[in-house]
Amino acid sequence: MNQKQKRRVTGPLIAAACALSLALPGITSAASEAKGEVVKWTPGEWHETMAAMPEGDPSRGEDLHDDAFCASCHGEHGESVSGNWPRLAGQRAEYTYKQMIDYADDRRREDRRAHIMNVVSEDLSEQDMADLAAFYEKQGLPDKAKPEKSHPAHELVSVGDPSRLITPCAACHGSNGSGGINESPTLRGQPKDYFVRTMELFRDGHRHNDVAKGMAQFADPLTDEEIDQLADYYAVD
Structure with a gap:
């Protein structure tokens, strides 16, 4: 199956993953435990991966965002539709790229929400990931005044x-x-x-x-x- 074919089936896969993850958390938890120890990054391994990150194409990333139904969780432009999902709009491309690699390689499988992204990311190429990351970074951050020094944090x-x-x-x-x-x-x-x-x-x-x-x-x-x-x-x- 080529990458274009994979992207065509990603939408139904997301729907199936959401249904399974939200309705049957015990099954996904048991499946995660059966996989054993999580493979963790070393600084050297990550720097090598970062150096090999492809240059992202925001326009192609937007097409992927639409084709893969990313908006169903992350919003039309990555702004997030609820408190359950992260805001991707304005996020650093390197970070978003890393997270998708982590999901695809099973470095992230901490809860049922992660299981959805495990399914989605495993069918993306590294170029796909870089393109999506470039699209989200291009959207920009929300306006926010720097909090006062009196803020407890x-x-x-x-x-x-x-x-x-x-x-x-x-x-x-x-x-x-x-x-x-x-x-x-x-x-x-x-x-x-x-x-x-x-x-x-x-x-x-x-x-x-x-x-x-x-x-x-x-x-x-x-x-x-x-x-x-x-x-x-x-x-x-």
């Missing part, structure tokens, strides 16, 4: 907490959450529910696709309250 974002060895968020994600370098994602505009769930998955040891456990180490000391505050800091209401 400001210290964690700008200074961190040296007493708990917590690095400031801004060191990797930028002072206003607009992204850092390479695979460091944009945080600005992410739905609060999605942000909280992501941080909890890293903190509680259920997500393992961060290179050198960068996010797992950061999230490990955080309280539920701090995660909620960070979600509010980066969200756009």
Whole structure:
């Protein structure tokens, strides 16, 4: 089956994956456990993969976005349709590309929502992934004024907490959450529910696709309250 044929069947596959993942979470959980240990990135392996990332074509990425029914979860232009799904519009292309590789290679299978993307991504070529990533990056970020210093998450974002060895968020994600370098994602505009769930998955040891456990180490000391505050800091209401 060529890539064009694969893309034609991706829509029905997404529908089937959604139905199975949401209706039968026990089955998908058991299937994930049966696969054994998650294959994790080493910095060297990721840098090699990053260097080989194809140049993305946003126009082709838009066609893929439409053909694969990505809008059903992520919105017409990647803006997200609910708190369950991440905002892709304005996201760094390198990060989106990495996530699709992680899904395709089973580095991400932390919950039933990930199972949907496992099914979708395995039929994409690396060029497809780069094209989709370029399309989403081109959409731009939502407007957001930098929160006041009085915001309860400001210290964690700008200074961190040296007493708990917590690095400031801004060191990797930028002072206003607009992204850092390479695979460091944009945080600005992410739905609060999605942000909280992501941080909890890293903190509680259920997500393992961060290179050198960068996010797992950061999230490990955080309280539920701090995660909620960070979600509010980066969200756009």
